[in-house]
Amino acid sequence: MKMVRAMLRPEIADAVADALAEAGFISMTKMNVFGRGKQKGIKVGDVHYDELSKVMVLLVVDDESVEDVVAVMKSKAYTGNYGDGKIFITPVEGAYTVRTGEAGL
């Protein structure tokens, strides 16, 4: 299993979630976060915004689904500008459903 964590534009996160649900990845968690990228935030006029608000979309999927998830995210979150976000993929060793206590997704 892999955990896919994507930092996305807040206005686009919902569209990504809907597209993921359509592609069969219904379960997901999202969280409001603040961060910056290589561009060190953004400068608008004289004001420098060091940290920008993003939404972190987090989902855990089987190894073979990672590519599909990343493809959906890339196609939906893309605007071509700085700040589109980043996707991180990390290993997950176990998953448990609390309701049943069973292991697995």
Next chain:
Amino acid sequence: MKEILAIIRPKQVSRTKDVLEKLGFPGFTAGCVLGRGKQRGIAGEITCELPADLHSVPGGSKYVPKRLVSLVVPDEDVELVVKALIKVNQTKQFGDGRIFVCPVDNVVRVRTSEEGDAALR
């Protein structure tokens, strides 16, 4: 070391805290998250009685508010903590949450620069 990420019901957080503290894991990080599971985010989250005229209103909520609890524990304690989290948070209803176990390479305690297992104790 493993990181245990548990997505649980907000109202179970204080009970979870108590149990984890009794087991010897007083430290953890929690955050407010929104999410949904296989049931697409509805699934009887409301425990109070709904007024009758609201029953006919269509639609549900796309996301359900949850708490994300994260703690890093030594390898040998993973099973204990996961079992405890399941036991405390289980109501047998949809929406009880999910637990993920992820590998962690290293831990550093900022105050003392200790690394690895020493930083966890």
